[in-house]
Amino acid sequence: MNIAFKLNGKKTSVTIPEDITLLTMLREHLNLTGTKQGCEIGECGACSVLLDGKLVNSCLVLAPQVEGREVVTIEGIRGLDGGPNDLQQNFIDHGAIQCGYCTPGMILASEALLSAHLKPSRSEIREALSGNLCRCTGYQQIVDAVEATAKSRNLQSEGQKNNG
């Protein structure tokens, strides 16, 4: 079957078998391997993507379900220059990465949080990331990175308000 949807800001159309997951479609049919295959039962969050702005495990979404909707994967998270955005830069600066396998999912979960909560506390950040497992970092530097991003985005938005 053919499905059409918005992928990382671009109109996309792809022909796929109807019984595959969004994860398989992204990785095997669209060659977007930044989304990682983890447990395939929605427990680990390695395959997290944004569907209409909401965080989902792409292993639990059937590909045809995204027809006409908007999907954002790690490949769609970029700064204006095509490099890392502020959150990704904070992951680098705060050492929030070790093996890196959970990192794309963590970044999408963090973006989902930051789009909904402007000033999350550390425990709210932990809660928001609790669907994304990381076996390497102990989460602390990830929480640091998200906290730093929230602070700087808040300063920016307050600055914009003041200027406006």
Add this chain to the structure above:
Amino acid sequence: MDKKTKIVGEPSKRVDALEKVLGTARYIGDYKVPGMLYARVLRSSHPHSKIVSLDISKAEKVPGVRAVITCQDFVNNGCFGRFMNDQFILAYKKVRYAGEGIAAVAADTPEAAYQGILAIECILEPLPILSDMERALDPDAPQVGPDRVDGVHPNLVVHNIVHKGEPLELIQDCPVQLERKYHTPHQDHAYLETEGALAIPFSDGSLTIYSTDQSPFINQSILMQVLGLPQTKIRVIQPVIGGSFGGKNDLSYQTSAQVAALALKTGQPVRMTFSREESTIAGYMRDAMNMYVRIGADQDGTLRALSFLGILDSGAYASGSYLTTWRACIHATGAYRFDAAHVDLKSVYTNNGYSGAFRGYGNTEVCFAIEQAIDELADRLGIDPIEFRLKNCLKLGDTTPHGHTLKESVGLTECIEKVRALSDWDAKRKAFSKHNQTSSSLRKGLGVAIFFHGVSLGAEGVDNASSTIQVNGDYTISLSSGLTDYGQGSRTVYTLIAAEELGVNPDRIIMYRPDTDTSISSGPTVASRATVVGGNAARLAAQNLAKIINLAAADILHCRPDQLQRVGESFIGPDEEPVSWEMVIQHARQMGLILSNQSKWEAPQIDWNFETGQGIPYYAYHYGAQVAEVEVDLDTGKILVKDIWAAHDAGRVIFPQGAAGQLYGGIAQGIGYALMEEVIYDDGYLQNLNFNEYTIPTACDVPDIHGCFVETDNPIGPYGAKNIAEPAMVPTAPAVLNAVAHATGQRIYEIPASLEKVLLMRDLQRPAQHNLPNHKFLVTRQKILKVQ
């Protein structure tokens, strides 16, 4: 200590961070090459069986199937083993655990490979299952281990001892004695990336393998052995690895050999990757241990003698347990002085999956026992647990129970004092004790654990590493090591070391992942040895290259090399203008100098006598102390870890952000080990195959951790460095359990400390299922004959 560094020990960032945040880092599952086939393995659905017949002829005829292999496709039936040759690439005659590979299929699509597996006809004749490690050495126990000719029980993997004096006599005379049994469970590495391998064949009969292996050179040597190919025909390249923690050895090597044989047979590239369930059932775990501790002290709190007996469940194969047993043995005394100590550990074969290396390598298990015993003894004496440890712990000049007199770099006392101060131990401990006398069902506890951990391999093997370095045409520098970065950060550590020695910006250095064609064998990437052994090799190579470059700089600047100074990357002589790095490199080339070096660093010889159980087991030790604060809800049994303070003597820290990350990550795994993680075998059948049944800590289960490093000078390590990866995890579980004891007044001698253990002081048994959970990957096409 060599404190005058510009880059080492200063804030810096990971060299592989950018590709990981952008999602462009390529792991094995992301590799696709033209014409690539997909492989799959038929795995045993029974824990212990004779293979009566194995017929692959129908599988070979399945549409899309290109090749099917069994043990017969390998030299000597694919027999291999890292320390004992007891394992096979695919099962030979018998299967010894549920999940063991029997045959492998390569096909055009994953679906065709699955159909191929279904078409294999395999008949298994069940043998008695050995699931209780305590029964393994009984004369009538089912034989799981290989035949032996020396009269030793075939189910014994290895027996190790530490022996000093006669502790039992001494303990009997001690006014305060304690006798306890402890149990630690099998633990799953649970790296987020499962294992996999890709083999690409070439027309000259050679193969290139990409694999999730911890040690590519070990993979290469096993491939040479089981495929009967020379070294020149096998190239192993390390892709980005998604975590290891000791777990990406044996199964990754088997998988590599399977795809290699299938690639040779078909002439096409072959890749195999695993679902979470298949990774869990096929791979290996941390061993489970039963430990029997007897310990005696004087009334004044002086530790006198220790007897530590233990049995370690290695499952179906020896794997890393062969050496885990020894490392456990050395560390079972804890970081204490004893007048007499006897440690006696045996690892045994069973049909409970199989066990090998996992962060801490035996020390994590024994530390849980000895640190709870020490704590309970302190309670009994009415001495504060920290005071008791300070009184008895190893200090500079002390002799360990092994006979090792510690002449340098013992930061243990300082670590204990640090966590005491950071955690506000004295005030908090008193306040919590008082609180716990009230009727509140929310109890509070503070617990401590201390430890030591031998640096690198010690008596476990030959200990050296090599690095290559060269200046490239564009003035960048290529650096290689034979050791792997599977996420722990060694590529960054080597980059910082080389940048320090060459006086260049770390961005100028390209640190490669290992490739057996271009880097040099450096032994296994294990035992938290990458920083010390690999770091010394990288430092030597960079120092040797710097000497050559300095000749050119001195020539331009008309001075002696020892008169050279650096400003940024530029060189200056006594009287002249700065000369840029690029100009010096150009000049060196004009002088005909070869701007490359290859250096090997060898660790000092150590001296351990396996017969007497005395000697120098390691050339240096990491020391550390952790304090845990918990809240225990007596109504639900829920334990909340509120805070952890950790002070570690890791020698000089080279990459602070990476060292902190290792510390936090190790502690998180320790919290999981203490409270929730246990691989359950029901009569040999693994019960928890995925993250819904095997839970690991989430961001909500780990508190903000307060870590610090006590930097002593390890004269053997680069710039004084020791290690951090394994030591970070070792003391966490006993610190948490000691805090639980403080909170509840009751001790839990078996981890994980589940709700029911807290509430009922015992585990709830689930009814025996005697069956594998029915998961899609497990093909039960094998016909199992009825047990006679």
